[in-house]
Amino acid sequence: MTTLAIDIGGTKLAAALVDSNLQIRERRELPTPASKTPEALRAALQALVAPLQGQAVHVAIASTGIIREGTLLAINPLNLGGLMHFPLVQTLKELTGLPTMAVNDAQAAAWAEHHALGGEYGDMVFITVSTGVGGGVVSEGKLLTGINGLAGHLGHTLADPHGPVCGCGRVGCVEAIASGRGIAAAAEGTLAGCDAKTIFSRAGQGDEQARHLIHRSARTLARLVADVKATTDCQIVVVGGSVGLAEGYLALVEHYLAQEPLVYHVELLAAHYRHDAGLLGAALLAQGD
Ligand code: ADP
Ligand code: BMX
Ligand code: ZN
Numbered sequence: 001m002t003t004l005a006i007d008i009g010g011t012k013l014a015a016a017l018v019d020s021n022l023q024i025r026e027r028r029e030l031p032t033p034a035s036k037t038p039e040a041l042r043a044a045l046q047a048l049v050a051p052l053q054g055q056a057v058h059v060a061i062a063s064t065g066i067i068r069e070g071t072l073l074a075i076n077p078l079n080l081g082g083l084m085h086f087p088l089v090q091t092l093k094e095l096t097g098l099p100t101m102a103v104n105d106a107q108a109a110a111w112a113e114h115h116a117l118g119g120e121y122g123d124m125v126f127i128t129v130s131t132g133v134g135g136g137v138v139s140e141g142k143l144l145t146g147i148n149g150l151a152g153h154l155g156h157t158l159a160d161p162h163g164p165v166c167g168c169g170r171v172g173c174v175e176a177i178a179s180g181r182g183i184a185a186a187a188e189g190t191l192a193g194c195d196a197k198t199i200f201s202r203a204g205q206g207d208e209q210a211r212h213l214i215h216r217s218a219r220t221l222a223r224l225v226a227d228v229k230a231t232t233d234c235q236i237v238v239v240g241g242s243v244g245l246a247e248g249y250l251a252l253v254e255h256y257l258a259q260e261p262l263v264y265h266v267e268l269l270a271a272h273y274r275h276d277a278g279l280l281g282a283a284l285l286a287q288g289d
Contacts, residue, residue: 003286004049004056004096007105007278008032008041008063008072008088010079010131011180011242015048016276017055018283024276026052034081041086046095059092059100060286062108062278064132066149070102075153076175078167079132101286103145107152108281109271110136111143113238115284116272123234126277127154129221129249130241133175133182136281137232143285155179157227159220178220180243183213200246218249222256226264240271 007014009032016027030048033040049059064079065072070089077084092100103111110126117124122141128134133155137144144151155175156168163172164185176182180196187194191202191209203210221244225237239250250270257265271277 001058001287002056003283004052004059004098005279005283005286006045006049006059006061006063006092007108007282008045008061009105009278010064013044013048014275014279015052016279017052018060018280020287022280022283024279026055027276027279028052032080036082036084038083038086041080041083042091042095045091049092049096053096053098056096056098058286059096059098060282061088061092061100061102062105062282063088063102064105064134066153067102067104068149070100072102073149075150075156076132076167079181101282103282103285104134104136104149104152105278106134107136107143107145108285109240109273109277110138110152110238110281111284112273112277112281113240113271114138114141114143115281115289117236117238121235123232124236124238125152125154125228125232125234126238126240126271127221127224127228127244128241129178129180129217129239129244131180133179133221133224134241135228137234139232154224154228157224159223174220174224178217178224178243180241183217183243186213186216196243200243204247214249215252217243218252219256222253222260225253225257225266225268226260229264229266234266236267236269238269238271240274240277242275245270245274
């Protein structure tokens with residue numbers, strides 16, 4: 001059984017063919033259009049999947065946003081250029097003519113990472129630090145999606161009541177501080193206008209402000225991990241996303257977590273499937289594994 005897996009993030013779209021043995025073939029990427037109008041996303045998805053759709057029997061989508069009855073509802077529309085609502089399953093069914101399912105990107109990645117860990121870890125949490133900050137919770141071997149698809153949206157828990165306003169409407173969310181967008185939004189002076197990737201490379205060159213912004217993100221994430229441990233008593237927290245997987249980032253989170261009381265300590269691990277966790281999680285869920 002070959003799955004056409006699609007990962008829709010705030011920065012990039014990825015698609016690939018995934019076989020039953022989880023082998024990935026013909027992986028492609030395109031930038032996510034920053035547009036309020038659904039037509040731009042539809043056109044980008046069409047271009048992304050056209051070369052692959054003839055080789056698959058179904059479509060599995062991991063997407064940023066709350067996924068409710070196949071529709072993408074942005075909790076933070078700023079991550080998608082202001083787009084609030086997109087008929088995800090309907091669009092891909094129309095484009096490919098194939099049966100289609102969709103799940104939140106971090107929930108999908110949590111499922112893939114749970115699979116990678118084997119049977120030992122029934123209680124685990126996945127956190128992506130990427131355009132936003134997303135999460136997926138596996139409890140007693142079951143993926144929590146929530147009655148309305150909201151379960152695991154850890155990026156919208158409170159980090160600082162005096163912090164920046166988040167695109168979700170709250171003040172001081174973890175996402176507004178720790179995410180790639182949050183890091184970039186706080187940059188000033190010589191770093192103003194730089195994206196998180198550039199800020200990481202400037203930090204590597206010794207830039208003090210860049211270093212501070214990355215530490216601020218990692219410290220915020222460590223406090224989130226402590227909250228997650230207190231809430232779920234999970235055995236392990238797996239971290240993904242391009243910021244989460246950036247060199248040195250997880251070690252910083254570990255450094256700040258070590259400063260929290262012992263009861264909140266939990267093993268941290270970089271995502272086994274790296275940038276493909278969302279694609280593979282969606283494929284696994286669609287294949288019924
Ligand atoms: P998406 O959110 O679309 O899933 P990513 O996981 O790639 O995509 O996250 C995008 C964010 O990660 C952006 O803020 C980008 O600047 C940042 N980023 C991309 N590559 C790197 C890198 N090598 N090091 C640090 N940050 C990165
Ligand atoms: C946001 C939210 C989550 C998502 C997370 C990570 C939107 C559009 N997305 O908190 O649903 O899981 O970002 O998404 O409201 P990514 O784009 O960083 O991968
Ligand atoms: Zn928020």
